[in-house]
Amino acid sequence: MDRSRIIVTAVVLALLGAIVPIAAMVHLSWIQAVQKEHKRLQLFASRAIARADISRGDATAALLQIDQFTGIRCSADHIARMRQLTINTRSTEEMGYFENGLLKCSSWGLTEGRVAQTVPDFTTRDGIAVTARMQPVMSEGHLLMALRYKDHNVLVDPVRFVDVIVDPGVQLALTTETGILLGALNGPDPARIEKIIAGPDEGIDDDLLFATARGTGWIAVAAEPKSQILDSVRQQRLLLLPLGAFMAAFIIGMVVWLSRRRLSPLGELQIAVRKREFIVHYQPIVELRTGNCIGAEALVRWKRPNGSLVRPDLFIPLAEESGLITAITDQVIALVVFDLNRLLVADRSIHIAINLSATDVSTARVLPVIEKALQHTGIEPQQIWLEATERGFVDINSARSTVVRARELGHAVVIDDFGTGYSSLSYLEGLPLDALKIDKSFIDTISTNSATSSVTPHIIGMAKTLKLKIVAEGVETQAQADYLVEHDVEYGQGWLFARPMPAAEFIAYCRQAKAPA
Numbered sequence: 180m181d182r183s184r185i186i187v188t189a190v191v192l193a194l195l196g197a198i199v200p201i202a203a204m205v206h207l208s209w210i211q212a213v214q215k216e217h218k219r220l221q222l223f224a225s226r227a228i229a230r231a232d233i234s235r236g237d238a239t240a241a242l243l244q245i246d247q248f249t250g251i252r253c254s255a256d257h258i259a260r261m262r263q264l265t266i267n268t269r270s271t272e273e274m275g276y277f278e279n280g281l282l283k284c285s286s287w288g289l290t291e292g293r294v295a296q297t298v299p300d301f302t303t304r305d306g307i308a309v310t311a312r313m314q315p316v317m318s319e320g321h322l323l324m325a326l327r328y329k330d331h332n333v334l335v336d337p338v339r340f341v342d343v344i345v346d347p348g349v350q351l352a353l354t355t356e357t358g359i360l361l362g363a364l365n366g367p368d369p370a371r372i373e374k375i376i377a378g379p380d381e382g383i384d385d386d387l388l389f390a391t392a393r394g395t396g397w398i399a400v401a402a403e404p405k406s407q408i409l410d411s412v413r414q415q416r417l418l419l420l421p422l423g424a425f426m427a428a429f430i431i432g433m434v435v436w437l438s439r440r441r442l443s444p445l446g447e448l449q450i451a452v453r454k455r456e457f458i459v460h461y462q463p464i465v466e467l468r469t470g471n472c473i474g475a476e477a478l479v480r481w482k483r484p485n486g487s488l489v490r491p492d493l494f495i496p497l498a499e500e501s502g503l504i505t506a507i508t509d510q511v512i513a514l515v516v517f518d519l520n521r522l523l524v525a526d527r528s529i530h531i532a533i534n535l536s537a538t539d540v541s542t543a544r545v546l547p548v549i550e551k552a553l554q555h556t557g558i559e560p561q562q563i564w565l566e567a568t569e570r571g572f573v574d575i576n577s578a579r580s581t582v583v584r585a586r587e588l589g590h591a592v593v594i595d596d597f598g599t600g601y602s603s604l605s606y607l608e609g610l611p612l613d614a615l616k617i618d619k620s621f622i623d624t625i626s627t628n629s630a631t632s633s634v635t636p637h638i639i640g641m642a643k644t645l646k647l648k649i650v651a652e653g654v655e656t657q658a659q660a661d662y663l664v665e666h667d668v669e670y671g672q673g674w675l676f677a678r679p680m681p682a683a684e685f686i687a688y689c690r691q692a693k694a695p696a
C-alpha cells in the first residue's frame with residue numbers, strides 16, 4: 180500500500196472509529212431504556228394477572244362454598260348464605276342460583292325467573308364457566324363478568340381484575356385468551372390491544388411501548404407512549420456517551436499510532452521484509468588484464484510497490500540497527516540462487532560475492548542458511564564469496580571462527596572497503612581471509628597528488644604480503660585500471676566496466692565479456 184492509500188485508509192478508519200462507538204452508544208442507550216421500560220410494563224401486566232387470579236380465586240371459592248349448601252334452594256337460609264358470601268368476597272357483586280337455566284334467586288332475594296343463564300366464553304380448568312361481559316338486570320349500563328359453577332353464579336366487576344396501581348400514563352388492559360376485553364385502566368384502545376395480544380410478548384407498536392403477561396385464561400397488556408421514555412433515554416445517554424467518547428478516542432489513537440508506525444521508515448522496511456520487496460542487481464567483477472568477467476557482487480535494492488528502486492545505503496543502516504538485516508541477507512541469498520543458478524552451474528569459474536552484516540559475521544548464523552539454499556542446486560560453495568566490511572570483523576574471535584567455518588565449507592571470504600576502518604597488518608594476519616577489496620576512496624586517489632594517494636600502494640603491498648587476492652573497487656577511469664594492472668592488482672569492479680545490473684543483463688554481459696576459451 181502506498182503512502183496516500185495508507186493516509187486515506189487511516190482517515191476513513193479514524194472517522195469510522197469516531198462515529199461508530201458514539202452512534203453505537205446512542206443506539207444502546209435507546210435499547211437499554213426500552214428494555215428497562217419493557218421490564219416495568221411487564222411488572223404492571225404481571226400484577227394485573229396476579230390481581231385477576233386473586234379475584235377469580237375469591238369468586239371461585241365463594242362458588243364452591245355455596246355449592247356445599249345443603250338446605251333448600253332459594254330458601255331464606257340459602258339467600259342469606261349467598262348474601263353473606265357476596266359481602267365477604269371482595270370481588271363479587273352478586274351471587275345467583277339458576278334452575279332450568281333461569282335465575283330463581285340471588286343474594287338480593289327471590290327473582291321472577293326471567294333472567295336466563297349466560298353463555299360462557301370459556302371454562303377454566305377447575306370447571307368455572309366464565310362469561311366475560313354480561314348485562315346484569317340490577318345495574319343496567321355497567322357490564323359485569325359472570326362466573327358459574329354448576330347452578331350458582333357470581334357477578335364480578337371487571338375493574339376488580341385490573342385493580343392495580345400503575346404509574347401515570349401507563350395503560351392497562353386485561354383480556355380473555357380469545358381477546359375479549361375484561362377490564363382496562365387509563366383507556367387503552369381496544370383495537371390496539373387486540374393487535375398487541377396477537378403478537379410478541381413485548382415490543383413497540385407505532386408510538387406505543389407495550390409488554391404482555393399471560394395467565395391461565397387471560398392476558399394482561401401494559402402500554403405507554405414512546406415519548407414517556409425520553410427522559411430515561413437521556414439518562415442512559417449520559418452514562419454511555421462518555422464510554423463511546425472514550426472508545427472513539429482509543430480507536431482514533433490506535434489508528435494514528437498504527438498509521439504513524441506503518442508510515443515510519445522502520446514500519447515500511449518491516450513490511451518490505453515481510454512482503455519480500457527486495458531484488459538483487461549484480462555488478463560484474465572483471466579480470467583487469469583480460470577484461471574477463473569472473474563474477475559479480477550481489478547488491479540489494481528495495482523495489483517499492485510503485486516500481487521505484489531504493490538504494491541500499493538508504494535502508495541498510497536502518498536494517499542493521501533494527502536487526503532486519505539478517506532477514507534481508509537471507510532474501511539476498513535466496514535471490515542469488517534463484518537468479519543465477521543456471522549460470523553458476525554452467526560456468527564454474529564465476530563467483531557471486533554476497534555482502535554480510537556484522538551480525539551475520541559474529542553469529543555465523545548465515546552459514547547454514549547458505550548451505551540449505553545451495554542444496555540440490557548444483558552450485559558449488561566456492562562460487563559463493565562472502566564479503567564483510569572491517570566493522571564486521573571487530574569481534575575478532577567470533578569473526579575468526581565464522582571465517583574458518585565458512586572456508587571449511589568452501590566459501591571464499593573477502594574483507595570489503597579495506598582501508599576505511601582501523602585494520603592493520605597484524606589484525607589482518609589474525610584472520611584467514613581469501614581476498615581484500617580496496618575501497619573506492621583509495622582508487623579515486625590514483626593519479627592524483629592527494630595526501631592519501633600514497634596509501635594505495637601500501638594496501639596493495641600489504642595484501643600481497645598476506646597472499647590475498649585483490650579486488651579494486653570503484654574503478655571509473657582507464658588510468659586507474661592501467662595503474663592497477665601495473666601494480667599487479669588482479670581484479671577490478673567499477674563503472675569503467677559495468678554498473679550494477681539486473682540478473683538477465685548480467686548473464687548476457689558475462690557471456691559476452693568472457694574471452695573465448
Ligand SMILES: Nc1nc2c(ncn2[C@@H]2O[C@H](COP(=O)(O)O[C@H]3[C@@H](O)[C@H](n4cnc5c(=O)[nH]c(N)nc54)O[C@@H]3COP(=O)(O)O)[C@@H](O)[C@H]2O)c(=O)[nH]1
Nearest residue numbers: 478479490491492511534535536653654655672673674679
Ligand atoms: N549488508 C548488505 N549490504 C549491502 C547489500 N547490497 C549492498 N549493500 C551495501 O550498500 C552500500 C551501497 O551499495 P550500492 O548502492 O549498491 O553501491 C555499490 C556500487 O554500486 C558502488 N559502486 C561500484 N562501482 C562504482 C563506481 O565505479 N563508482 C561509484 N560511484 N560507485 C560504484 O559501490 C557499492 C558497492 O560497495 P561495496 O559493497 O563496498 O563493494 C554498499 O556499502 C554495499 O555494500 C547487501 O545485500 N547486504
